[in-house]
Amino acid sequence: MPFKLQRREEHSAWMTLFSPLIAVALMLATGAALFASLGIDPVRGLTVYFLEPLQSAWSLQELVVKATPLILIGIGLSICYRANIWNIGAEGQFVAGALAGSYIPIMMVGWEGPLVFPAMIAAGMAGGALFALIPAALKVRFGANEILTSLLLVYVAQFFLDWLVRGPWRDPEGFNFPESRLFDSDAITPLIFEGGRMHIGFPVAVIIALLAAFYLTRTIHGFQIQVIGESPRAARFAGFSQNKMIFFAFAVSGALAGLAGIMEVAGPIGQLRPTISPGYGFTAIIVAFLGRLNPIGIVIAGFVLALSYLGGEAAQVTLGISDKIARVFQGLLLFYVLACDTFIVYTFRRVGAVREAS
Amino acid sequence: MEIYEAIILTIITAATPLLLAACGELVAERAGILNLGVEGMMIMGAVGAFAVAFSTGSPYLGIAAGIGAGALASLPFAFLTISMVTNQVATGLALTILGLGLSGMIGDAYIGQPGVKLQPINIQGLSDLPYVGRILFSQDVIVYASIVLLVLVWIFLFKTRAGLSLRAVGDSHSSAHALGVSVRKVRYMAVIFGGACAGLAGAYLSLVYTPQWTEGMTAGRGWIAVVLVVFATWMPGRLLAGAYLFGAVLILQLHAQAAGVNIPSQFLSSLPYLATIIVLVLISRNRTLVKKNSPACLGKPFVPDV
Amino acid sequence: MKRIAKLLAGAAALAAVALAGSAFAASHGKTKIGFIYVGPIGDHGWSYQHNQGRLALEEAFGDKIETNYVENVSEGPDAERTIERLAREGYDMIFTTSFGFMNPTLKVAKKFPDIKFEHATGYKRADNVSTYSSRFYEGRYIIGQIAAKVSETGTAGYIASFPIPEVVRGINAFMLGAQSVNPDFKLKVVWVNTWFDPGKEADAAKALIDQGVDIITQHTDSPAPLQVAAERGIKGFGQASDMIRFAPEAQLTSIVDVWDAYYISRVQAVMDGTWESTDTWGGLDAKMVEMAPYTNLPENVAAEAAVTQESIRSGEFHPFTGPIYKQDGTLLVAEGDIVDDGTLLGMNFYVKGVDGELPN
Numbered sequence A: 001m002p003f004k005l006q007r008r009e010e011h012s013a014w015m016t017l018f019s020p021l022i023a024v025a026l027m028l029a030t031g032a033a034l035f036a037s038l039g040i041d042p043v044r045g046l047t048v049y050f051l052e053p054l055q056s057a058w059s060l061q062e063l064v065v066k067a068t069p070l071i072l073i074g075i076g077l078s079i080c081y082r083a084n085i086w087n088i089g090a091e092g093q094f095v096a097g098a099l100a101g102s103y104i105p106i107m108m109v110g111w112e113g114p115l116v117f118p119a120m121i122a123a124g125m126a127g128g129a130l131f132a133l134i135p136a137a138l139k140v141r142f143g144a145n146e147i148l149t150s151l152l153l154v155y156v157a158q159f160f161l162d163w164l165v166r167g168p169w170r171d172p173e174g175f176n177f178p179e180s181r182l183f184d185s186d187a188i189t190p191l192i193f194e195g196g197r198m199h200i201g202f203p204v205a206v207i208i209a210l211l212a213a214f215y216l217t218r219t220i221h222g223f224q225i226q227v228i229g230e231s232p233r234a235a236r237f238a239g240f241s242q243n244k245m246i247f248f249a250f251a252v253s254g255a256l257a258g259l260a261g262i263m264e265v266a267g268p269i270g271q272l273r274p275t276i277s278p279g280y281g282f283t284a285i286i287v288a289f290l291g292r293l294n295p296i297g298i299v300i301a302g303f304v305l306a307l308s309y310l311g312g313e314a315a316q317v318t319l320g321i322s323d324k325i326a327r328v329f330q331g332l333l334l335f336y337v338l339a340c341d342t343f344i345v346y347t348f349r350r351v352g353a354v355r356e357a358s
Numbered sequence B: 001m002e003i004y005e006a007i008i009l010t011i012i013t014a015a016t017p018l019l020l021a022a023c024g025e026l027v028a029e030r031a032g033i034l035n036l037g038v039e040g041m042m043i044m045g046a047v048g049a050f051a052v053a054f055s056t057g058s059p060y061l062g063i064a065a066g067i068g069a070g071a072l073a074s075l076p077f078a079f080l081t082i083s084m085v086t087n088q089v090a091t092g093l094a095l096t097i098l099g100l101g102l103s104g105m106i107g108d109a110y111i112g113q114p115g116v117k118l119q120p121i122n123i124q125g126l127s128d129l130p131y132v133g134r135i136l137f138s139q140d141v142i143v144y145a146s147i148v149l150l151v152l153v154w155i156f157l158f159k160t161r162a163g164l165s166l167r168a169v170g171d172s173h174s175s176a177h178a179l180g181v182s183v184r185k186v187r188y189m190a191v192i193f194g195g196a197c198a199g200l201a202g203a204y205l206s207l208v209y210t211p212q213w214t215e216g217m218t219a220g221r222g223w224i225a226v227v228l229v230v231f232a233t234w235m236p237g238r239l240l241a242g243a244y245l246f247g248a249v250l251i252l253q254l255h256a257q258a259a260g261v262n263i264p265s266q267f268l269s270s271l272p273y274l275a276t277i278i279v280l281v282l283i284s285r286n287r288t289l290v291k292k293n294s295p296a297c298l299g300k301p302f303v304p305d306v
Numbered sequence C: 001m002k003r004i005a006k007l008l009a010g011a012a013a014l015a016a017v018a019l020a021g022s023a024f025a026a027s028h029g030k031t032k033i034g035f036i037y038v039g040p041i042g043d044h045g046w047s048y049q050h051n052q053g054r055l056a057l058e059e060a061f062g063d064k065i066e067t068n069y070v071e072n073v074s075e076g077p078d079a080e081r082t083i084e085r086l087a088r089e090g091y092d093m094i095f096t097t098s099f100g101f102m103n104p105t106l107k108v109a110k111k112f113p114d115i116k117f118e119h120a121t122g123y124k125r126a127d128n129v130s131t132y133s134s135r136f137y138e139g140r141y142i143i144g145q146i147a148a149k150v151s152e153t154g155t156a157g158y159i160a161s162f163p164i165p166e167v168v169r170g171i172n173a174f175m176l177g178a179q180s181v182n183p184d185f186k187l188k189v190v191w192v193n194t195w196f197d198p199g200k201e202a203d204a205a206k207a208l209i210d211q212g213v214d215i216i217t218q219h220t221d222s223p224a225p226l227q228v229a230a231e232r233g234i235k236g237f238g239q240a241s242d243m244i245r246f247a248p249e250a251q252l253t254s255i256v257d258v259w260d261a262y263y264i265s266r267v268q269a270v271m272d273g274t275w276e277s278t279d280t281w282g283g284l285d286a287k288m289v290e291m292a293p294y295t296n297l298p299e300n301v302a303a304e305a306a307v308t309q310e311s312i313r314s315g316e317f318h319p320f321t322g323p324i325y326k327q328d329g330t331l332l333v334a335e336g337d338i339v340d341d342g343t344l345l346g347m348n349f350y351v352k353g354v355d356g357e358l359p360n
Helices: A013-037 A043-054 A056-080 A090-107 A116-142 A146-166 A199-217 A220-230 A232-237 A243-270 A278-290 A296-317 A327-347 A353-355 B003-030 B037-055 B060-084 B088-108 B133-137 B141-159 B161-171 B173-178 B183-210 B220-229 B236-259 B265-285 B286-295 C002-020 C046-064 C080-086 C099-111 C136-150 C164-181 C200-209 C224-232 C261-271 C299-312 C342-347
Strands: A003-007 A346-350 C029-035 C064-071 C093-096 C114-122 C129-134 C155-160 C184-192 C215-218 C235-240 C251-256 C280-283 C289-291 C332-333
Touching: A013 A043, A013 A296, A013 A327, A043 A056, A043 A199, A043 A296, A056 A090, A056 A199, A056 A220, A056 A278, A056 A296, A056 C080, A090 A116, A090 A146, A090 A243, A090 A278, A116 A243, A116 A278, A116 B265, A146 B265, A199 A220, A199 A243, A199 A296, A220 A232, A220 A243, A232 A243, A243 A278, A278 A296, A278 A327, A278 B088, A296 A327, A296 C064, A327 A346, A327 B060, A327 B088, A327 C064, A353 C184, B003 B037, B003 B141, B003 B161, B003 B183, B003 B220, B003 B236, B003 C200, B037 B060, B037 B088, B037 B183, B037 B220, B060 B088, B060 B183, B060 B220, B133 C064, B141 B161, B141 B183, B141 B236, B161 B173, B161 B183, B183 B220, B183 C200, B220 B236, B220 B265, B236 B265, B236 C200, B265 B286, C029 C046, C029 C080, C029 C261, C046 C064, C046 C235, C046 C251, C046 C261, C064 C080, C080 C093, C080 C099, C080 C114, C093 C099, C093 C261, C099 C114, C114 C261, C136 C164, C136 C215, C136 C235, C136 C251, C136 C289, C155 C164, C155 C200, C164 C184, C164 C342, C184 C200, C184 C251, C200 C215, C200 C224, C215 C224, C224 C235
Parallel strands: C029 C064, C029 C093, C093 C114, C114 C129, C129 C280, C155 C184, C155 C215, C215 C235, C235 C251
Antiparallel strands: A003 A346, C251 C289
């Protein structure tokens, strides 16, 4: 190979800043080529896909609604990934949180008042965290690979949800259709504007992002995560417990996924149904990486991914092209981000040049 | 046909795509690359195989196209993780997402078209043998290929110099590099081989299992293949057992229902996943076994010191 | 409801006549009609047939209307946004074609009182929300009869999606049809917990065949079970659309969802300004359910099936005519009585003779 990677003396500040922007630019270029190959004017295609959803107050609100769960889950995942712990099962934890929180409005009918919603949030976070602790415990106790166990548990959670809404939690007045009863007004995620769908989940997500940023950069515990992730050996010498960190990271990411889950069913959905997530837990993995595992970056990345969904819908309605294009854009974007990030730590040298230098 | 024969035949069909994809993933992981993009490569194989078989009418050309499509899909992953040392978990996920999207777009033209089915080969005389005739001698060519492939992979890994080099790359890329093995070249080959196997598995789905194209038709089988590799502690022989065991749970839960066993079907449907978790835990408990076989450099990027 | 269905069929016929004279022009230019599909239009089942209905609209009204659709809309939080997107883009009428869109449809309808909404298979209505569904069970009774006549083992296999009333009703209708021919007929049911997963549906078909059924029927959307039936040399029935090209030697007939007449009549009503919120549950008589040609059958069986079909269509016979006993032996309706629509709509029990327990 004529080029070789070479580690930079220090991280490139320039690339740290511009890498995501370059990645987005590359994705847009590929997108333009893709539109052209489908016989659509690339400028029009990109405009409809990436700009139109930003042009009305309604669709901006919808963008926020879509980004909120992605941001919440993404922040939790970033803590795991920084510690080199691979929680791939946020989708299952999202469902588990939604189930735990929904117990209150479905099974405790008649309980009203201002405490209902906070109780649901607490139950949702606890449910998500407990479900996430299963792969954590299996890893710590038995050494079972957490990528696989957390992923397999997604299927289990979804089947359990399915069983509940078709069986014991079915709406008694719903003609045996698979849906729970609609939640009472006290059990609904409060809206920010009357009539819209934007709910308090978004400000909550922003606050959590700020807290996470503070925690990761300004606390000793946050620093431990970094050390454990980058150099397990050094972490052991320093006396940091890898096992405690596994439990902690899974619990936090599970709780945040659970929070996203309960706010979603109590908010935009308003009841429990067989499908409550269009793959938020998986998309959030892209969000975490696109945001470079940085909480503030994740807020921005959440919006980019939300835009890719809304744009996909707009493209389908306006341009008449397949909705699958959204996934193509998401996959490409992640590829480009990962490739560009390489340049933060490395630089390419011509093999000949390297020889001369040495 | 006796019922046990029929059940075994069905299990073999269910296990074959898992076995094929897992076989490729095993080689990639032995070389130190964790590729979570199996699902994406598999579905690219499925759509490639269907498209070519449909336009040419030949299932064999379809198989070739499936293998090619899977290998092609693995290239961007190989480039990023090996040449650009990106994070393997994230890159693999990107490949899966991209594969699901791209295959859907390519496949739009083939939705609702009846496919070309690859027919089983009946070995005259032998397939009429009592008890085992049908099971052993009237399968399609891909089923035999999956077994042969597995044996070849075993011979390659443990009986050849090249296989030894590949394992060395996975166990300690720095020492392999010091000994003059081209770490990147070996890894490229291993990843592309993994892609080709996943593509063949996809071809099996769209040409044999259900001869049609449908969006997302891999339905998570690529992930199961990844799980099976750990399940098998990176040993080809155990992979065979794992794939057939998983296929058996998958099929027997349906038989249990048909026979009138009264358990919620959602529970039965989640049984294969629960069973896999339990087996995974049982295997992982034996840490010496896992340590002995697991490639020490799995998932770690390699940058040679210049 | 039946009366409504008949009226609609009549209206559709009238509309067609009127159109032939092309006497219409909508008052405000083109009427815009949007569709929301839960699956891909290429599923060859449910969403495919709704899209056929949309194409029939374009055929019937030409450039007086403009139609559009969004496919693969998840029944979760995205549904409401997708429906609202169409509403905001000035569509005059929106068809939401899956049960899971019920509450989102009602929410959006409340915000856009001038837009007419049509929701398939739901039970909640509003001033600008109609509901519609088909009496697919009429077809299931017919195929039950055919199955009992053709089967040599006296056992059929039924691949079921989810235990909702729609599917349970289908199983019961099939069984009643089969029992009218062979009182000892047996039915094995496998629940696959999906509407559409070709691999899993194929596995279920194989498991059933391995257990000795020689007829396969399904309430899932992919042609995979029929392909398996063809491969194993047994017979089966298509679902939702005519699947004959997937199994030319195995398909006996198929229960086809036809939305053309209904969609044409409803769009016509919007153009005429006569649209009202209604609840339609039409069957063979309203041409909302049709049977694909009877193939691969002995002549007499095909002829008898056609007779049954005609007697159901004409209203002379109702598939749920007593005496019908529930699985536990209690009497549901006495001889000569007919099960009322309310019980049919919420059906959550098996009739006598179905093996196994209904998942609950």
